[in-house]
Amino acid sequence: MLEVENYSFKYGENLVLDNINFSLEKGKILGIIGPSGCGKTSLVKAIVGLYESNESNIRLFGKQVYDNPEIKRNIAYVPDEQPSFYLITIKEIVNFYKSIYSSFSEERFYKINKVFKIPLNKRFMQLSKGMKMRVSIMIAFSIDASLLVLDEPTSGLDPILKRAVLNLVKEKVTRGEKAAIITSHNLRDLEEVCDEILIINNGKVDYYNTLNNMKENIKKIQVAFDKPIYEEDLACQGIITIDNVGRVFTIITEKYDDKFIKSLQQYEPLFIEEIDLNLEEIFIYKLGKEKEYEKIFK
Incomplete structure (x- = not known):
């Protein structure tokens, strides 16, 4: 049309x-x-x-x-x-x-x-x-x-x-x-x-x-390990942001699929938790604004 x-x-x-x-x-x-x-x-x-x-x-x-x-x-x-x-x-x-x-x-x-x-x-x-x-x-x-x-x-x-x-x-x-x-x-x-x-x-x-594909593909993932793991180990195609507190990592990815899960499972995580994002959250993460706002208001 x-x-x-x-x-x-x-x-x-x-x-x-x-x-x-x-x-x-x-x-x-x-x-x-x-x-x-x-x-x-x-x-x-x-x-x-x-x-x-x-x-x-x-x-x-x-x-x-x-x-x-x-x-x-x-x-x-x-x-x-x-x-x-x-x-x-x-x-x-x-x-x-x-x-x-x-x-x-x-x-x-x-x-x-x-x-x-x-x-x-x-x-x-x-x-x-x-x-x-x-x-x-x-x-x-x-x-x-x-x-x-x-x-x-x-x-x-x-x-x-x-x-x-x-x-x-x-x-x-x-x-x-x-x-x-x-x-x-x-x-x-x-x-x-x-x-x-x-x-x-x-x-x-x-x-x-x-919108449906957007929500299916862009996810927040929390994953924990009982052994030393570093951001470089988890980095793969499609990751928007990755942060960690100790051995618990929070990852925002725009390519959430079986390949992504397998890339995490090779390090034998204690758990992998999938968290859905709404459109507003996706927008903030996608444009990388969250970190900027955190710096301003710290």
Whole structure:
């Protein structure tokens, strides 16, 4: 459905995105995560056609997205900030989208607003940050688009509305032949809804996999020995970090498989304990940030 192939983006002399590759199928939700300033929003803007790309770079249904109004009508976009509607009312925004999207459902917009409770006669500029985000979300969900792209959609929302937004995303994707992309710093939210995860770091793809494979392959392992064993003995391909207290070692690996277990068993451990990691923990270990934070707060 969506293909991003060898996409790079420069802002002046600064290389913001460097050779990004991934694809997204119908019925799937992709979470894009990474540290602040890593290029997530730039990638989202490229996907929805706001940044230029070559025909071979970003395609939806096999057709270039950039400078292609027909294809862009298949995309509903929720930006992290909406600067376009400051002086007009919510009712006028609805009329605007009705005029450019034949699939826009006014009935659906008002149905969602029974939960979001936005005053329709207010000007957009009069709304709080959270209310502006709600308007953008209502617009996106009122367009019968094939691809839903949301940049930090739960920012400024209370827990009840956050839950409502995540449920809407799941409903929209599972109900029809749709797909969604979400960026968020709240990784617990993404863990609830995403099928696939793309980690961006310094403008590059650091990791890309299904969430299930990610959790199966990236594990924390605790292993103890009754004889002298050193970190160099246990080092093998796929280890992210390794620490020890005495003869008890804590290992984070991204290649947890039979080969990895055998590499430990050759040293006759007293026990091997497998510990599952959540998405937030995986993100911290994968980017090597935990050690940095420990140094700062010691």
